[in-house]
Amino acid sequence: MTTMRALLTRRRHPVLRIQRRSIMLSTWATLAAGPSLVNYLFGNDTRMANAMDAGELHNKNDDYELQRRERVDSRLSQLRNSRPRTPRYEGNIPLYKHEKLLLFLISGIQSYFHPENGLNIVKLGEATAIAPFLNHLQQIMLQDPTGRRILRDKPFVHTSILHMDKLSKLPENTFGYTFYKWCKRENVGPDTRAPVKYIDDPTHAFIFRRYRQCHDFYHALVDMPIIIEGEITVKALEAANLGVPMAALGTIFAPWRLKHVQRERLFDTYIPWALKSGWNAKPFINVYWEELLEKDVNDLRRELGIKLPPDLRNVRKERASLIKQLKAPYSPKP
Numbered sequence: 001m002t003t004m005r006a007l008l009t010r011r012r013h014p015v016l017r018i019q020r021r022s023i024m025l026s027t028w029a030t031l032a033a034g035p036s037l038v039n040y041l042f043g044n045d046t047r048m049a050n051a052m053d054a055g056e057l058h059n060k061n062d063d064y065e066l067q068r069r070e071r072v073d074s075r076l077s078q079l080r081n082s083r084p085r086t087p088r089y090e091g092n093i094p095l096y097k098h099e100k101l102l103l104f105l106i107s108g109i110q111s112y113f114h115p116e117n118g119l120n121i122v123k124l125g126e127a128t129a130i131a132p133f134l135n136h137l138q139q140i141m142l143q144d145p146t147g148r149r150i151l152r153d154k155p156f157v158h159t160s161i162l163h164m165d166k167l168s169k170l171p172e173n174t175f176g177y178t179f180y181k182w183c184k185r186e187n188v189g190p191d192t193r194a195p196v197k198y199i200d201d202p203t204h205a206f207i208f209r210r211y212r213q214c215h216d217f218y219h220a221l222v223d224m225p226i227i228i229e230g231e232i233t234v235k236a237l238e239a240a241n242l243g244v245p246m247a248a249l250g251t252i253f254a255p256w257r258l259k260h261v262q263r264e265r266l267f268d269t270y271i272p273w274a275l276k277s278g279w280n281a282k283p284f285i286n287v288y289w290e291e292l293l294e295k296d297v298n299d300l301r302r303e304l305g306i307k308l309p310p311d312l313r314n315v316r317k318e319r320a321s322l323i324k325q326l327k328a329p330y331s332p333k334p
Contacts, residue, residue, distance in 0.1 A: 089205060093197045103127040103198065112253060115228065119194070121246075126198040126208065128245040134204040136243060140283050141207070147286040154206055155290060157190050157213035164189070167293060175221075175300050176293030182220035190216065210285065211242065217289045221297075221306060222277075225313055228254070229262055233270040233309070240278025242285055265315065273309045281305040 085094035095103065107123035114120055141147030155161070167180035183189055193213045199205040218237060224230040232254050239247040251271065255263045282304050292300055301307070 088200055089202045091195050091197055092200065092205070094200055095198055100127055100198065108249075111250075112257070115231075115254065115257070122194045123198075124249075125212070125244075125246040126196060128249065129199055129204070129208050130245065131201075131204070133243060133245055134199070134201070134207055137207050137211075137285055138203065141285055144283070144286040146288050147283075150210065150286070150288060151203070151206075155210075155288075157193070157290070159189060159191055161290060162190055162293070170294060173296050173298070174293065175289075175295050175297040178223075178297045179217065179220040179293070182223065183216070186219075186226045188216060188226065207285070211238075211244065214284065214287075214289055217287075218284060221301065221304075222308060223311065224309075227312075228258065229266060229270065230312055232266060233274050233312070236271045236274035237278040238284075240275045241281055241283060242278075261319070265312075270309055270312070277306055277309075 085096075087094060103123055104127035107120050107127055110117065110120040111124045138151075141151050162176075162179075164180055164183070167176040170177040170180070172181075190213070193209075193215070196205045196209045196212070199208055215234070215238075218224075218234055219226065219230070222234070222237065224234050232250060235244075235247040235250040235254070238244045239251050251274075255266050255271075258266070284304075287304070
């Protein structure tokens with residue numbers, strides 16, 4: 001009896017193995033077809049079919065970039081409207097302290113590794129624009145007649161105010177023509193500055209906007225190009241003159257990403273010049289730059305206490321020329 005049962009069991013094993021293999025093959029086939037089936041039912045295939053049915057596929061008349069911007073603006077608008085805190089001015093996005101700390105950490109890391117992205121610098125500037133710093137700038141402005149007038153007028157630096165065409169026709173020794181020439185050389189304009197979003201107090205927001213919009217005036221005043229060395233130099237100037245936290249951070253950390261020769265130029269010449277000049281100069285936040293466009297630029301520098309540093313463009317050109325000569329093959333004179 002036992003022998004007969006063993007024989008029957010042995011005969012069934014091949015059948016069982018075949019059934020198991022069939023089940024496994026079916027299972028793998030189902031798993032392999034699963035994503036395609038899900039994609040067909042719920043994914044891109046269904047959306048494309050719906051778009052074809054609606055006659056919306058490959059509509060060349062659609063401005064997809066405009067639609068993308070509208071979607072982004074819509075999401076940002078929903079975010080603003082969903083905030084538990086009410087915005088205090090147009091464009092304001094109120095942040096809690098932990099959110100501002102997160103903004104500081106993320107924008108700080110991004111600014112260090114990608115300083116060429118101006119959006120990172122913009123966010124870092126507002127994340128570090130703490131109330132004590134802005135209160136200090138406000139007090140400096142309130143103690144000066146021109147500063148009080150700027151706070152009252154709340155000027156907005158824009159091409160509609162500066163009239164770049166008129167600046168191009170001013171005498172070459174004027175600050176307005178100097179600013180125009182600098183903008184043309186660096187391919188920038190007064191309309192490129194981002195609005196303030198993450199500073200809640202309206203007066204503080206204006207003060208920071210004023211600082212941001214006047215940044216190019218500082219560049220033109222000291223004839224500093226928009227390259228990484230020039231930006232670090234102007235940041236050191238702003239840190240010493242205005243106490244801008246982001247500018248101080250940039251002065252300390254940004255040079256360490258540069259080549260040795262660039263750091264040497266900054267530490268030996270330009271940062272010491274910027275710190276000394278910024279400390280001794282009149283506070284730039286109290287300068288009504290728009291009213292000084294027809295003033296002699298050298299007289300303006302003397303009044304503010306600014307002396308020009310060595311021309312950074314020429315210094316770089318001279319070094320590049322020297323390196324080119326050293327790399328040239330030696331050809332002895334006959």
